Amino acid sequence: MSSTMPTRVECSSSDRDQRHDSKSCETGCASTHSDGAPRSLLNLSESRQGLPDGWTMCVHPRGSVYFRQRKHILVTDEDIRDPDILEKVATHGVRATVLGLPSDVELHVHDTSAAPLILYIRHDQQIASYEAEKLTDAAIRGATIPQLVRQRRLYWTYVHHHPVHIPFPEVALIEARSAIRSYQLEYLHWGRRMVAPFSKVECGELLQMTDSFQEERTPTATSFVAWILRQIYSFRIVDGYGHMTHGQLGHFRRTLTQPPEIDMHLSTGSRVFLAFLTNVVFLGIPNTYLEHVQGASVFRGRLSSMQENWESFTKQLIQEYSDFILVSTVLLSATMGMLAVPNVEQTTKVFALISIFASLGSIAIGVFFTWRHQRHEQMPEANTFAYIHNAKNNALGLPGHAILLSLPPVLLVWSLIAFTIAVVAYTLETVTGGAKTDVASTWITVVVFILVCGAVFAGLYTFTIIWKWQSKQVWTSRCMELSNEDMLRRTKQ
Numbered sequence: 001m002s003s004t005m006p007t008r009v010e011c012s013s014s015d016r017d018q019r020h021d022s023k024s025c026e027t028g029c030a031s032t033h034s035d036g037a038p039r040s041l042l043n044l045s046e047s048r049q050g051l052p053d054g055w056t057m058c059v060h061p062r063g064s065v066y067f068r069q070r071k072h073i074l075v076t077d078e079d080i081r082d083p084d085i086l087e088k089v090a091t092h093g094v095r096a097t098v099l100g101l102p103s104d105v106e107l108h109v110h111d112t113s114a115a116p117l118i119l120y121i122r123h124d125q126q127i128a129s130y131e132a133e134k135l136t137d138a139a140i141r142g143a144t145i146p147q148l149v150r151q152r153r154l155y156w157t158y159v160h161h162h163p164v165h166i167p168f169p170e171v172a173l174i175e176a177r178s179a180i181r182s183y184q185l186e187y188l189h190w191g192r193r194m195v196a197p198f199s200k201v202e203c204g205e206l207l208q209m210t211d212s213f214q215e216e217r218t219p220t221a222t223s224f225v226a227w228i229l230r231q232i233y234s235f236r237i238v239d240g241y242g243h244m245t246h247g248q249l250g251h252f253r254r255t256l257t258q259p260p261e262i263d264m265h266l267s268t269g270s271r272v273f274l275a276f277l278t279n280v281v282f283l284g285i286p287n288t289y290l291e292h293v294q295g296a297s298v299f300r301g302r303l304s305s306m307q308e309n310w311e312s313f314t315k316q317l318i319q320e321y322s323d324f325i326l327v328s329t330v331l332l333s334a335t336m337g338m339l340a341v342p343n344v345e346q347t348t349k350v351f352a353l354i355s356i357f358a359s360l361g362s363i364a365i366g367v368f369f370t371w372r373h374q375r376h377e378q379m380p381e382a383n384t385f386a387y388i389h390n391a392k393n394n395a396l397g398l399p400g401h402a403i404l405l406s407l408p409p410v411l412l413v414w415s416l417i418a419f420t421i422a423v424v425a426y427t428l429e430t431v432t433g434g435a436k437t438d439v440a441s442t443w444i445t446v447v448v449f450i451l452v453c454g455a456v457f458a459g460l461y462t463f464t465i466i467w468k469w470q471s472k473q474v475w476t477s478r479c480m481e482l483s484n485e486d487m488l489r490r491t492k493q
Helices: 020-026 085-096 137-142 145-161 170-193 200-216 219-239 246-256 269-280 284-296 303-339 345-375 380-391 397-405 409-428 429-433 436-492
Strands: 030-032 038-040 055-061 065-069 072-078 107-110 120-124 125-131
Touching: 065 429, 120 145, 125 145, 125 269, 145 219, 170 219, 170 397, 200 219, 200 269, 219 246, 269 284, 269 397, 284 303, 284 397, 284 409, 303 380, 303 409, 345 409, 380 397, 397 409, 409 429, 409 436
Parallel strands: 072 107
Antiparallel strands: 030 038, 055 065, 065 072, 107 120, 120 125
């Protein structure tokens, strides 16, 4: 039986790019069967059809295209199929090449204006900069670690969007996996207080996904590794990588896990009014919502994590509002039943009506808030940041927004208070004109009411301060740890 296995024809070295295109040339060469019939292997990542001499169109895995010229090692996202754009891009490329840069520096032309933005890429060092002089050997040796971190972030951002002509970065894959494993170790140490570019679950998923990249080596794999490293270096810029000591870094990360203090430029009168409104009229309830809003809107290393925290906060709001609506509905029914009782005194009717109005307000606002937040529960990041921006920049800032968020529970509480007063007033109606037995039973009811109120206030007070007391214990123990560390440091000195 004759063999029908195809045999690959080797590409000539002149057809290959000396730096980046060896693999693409290899996959784009023709192959033949043993009977001599040619069979072409289609290459969907690169094309030279209809382009000027020396230019190659590269197709990103997501479908967008960019163009590369080998002569000047020039890359652009502008459509050079337009002759006017081609002339401008070529002119900018020629001007940049006369700067005396190393031969392996690649140029990325962002636009074709009179003063274009050109990114200089040095692949051997995996750095990029908009200033060509920063890529010389002398400048690299004299650069600080924070500066190199920023240049690395620029480089991997570039590779993420232009992966086709770049060989798979094997060393970068090792670096990415090593960084992810270090985050896993940090999660074991810091737990929920850990600040990282990826969550604990995402770290495991990324390690699993990158296991096969050593054999895959496709533009998709290159772009994915570049994305991971871009996220890592972006986080390192925020995290002060290579700048702070161990103690300073620990203190910095602890401050990230605490809600920021609200610094509002309000007059003294406005601050007094806001404090009175929050702690007296609204019974201190907005303070809880303010804490949650601050915690959900703080940036802890990456925007997607902030988005997840905000979505979790939104789900919590929806659940709370649903519970408040249910309780308000039951309370409204009970109040309406009281008004149906004959011969009720005017005082009882007044407070019963106040309770009804407060319950209706709680239900109406709760339903509207639930509808709006539920509709945007899975909203895009842009909408989330718009929500946070508008909440922070209204007349009273986040405290004012917390007051609005607390309207359903506040109205429910005032409805319950008014209903309680109505019940007490109805109970005391027999004291002034009733029989002795009725008066005695009334006072027994009042005593029971006082006991119940005492138990309620005891429970409210206990579970209002219990978590604050624990946080003080943690703060005290941390202060003791810092004091002990300081004493040990002084002893060693």
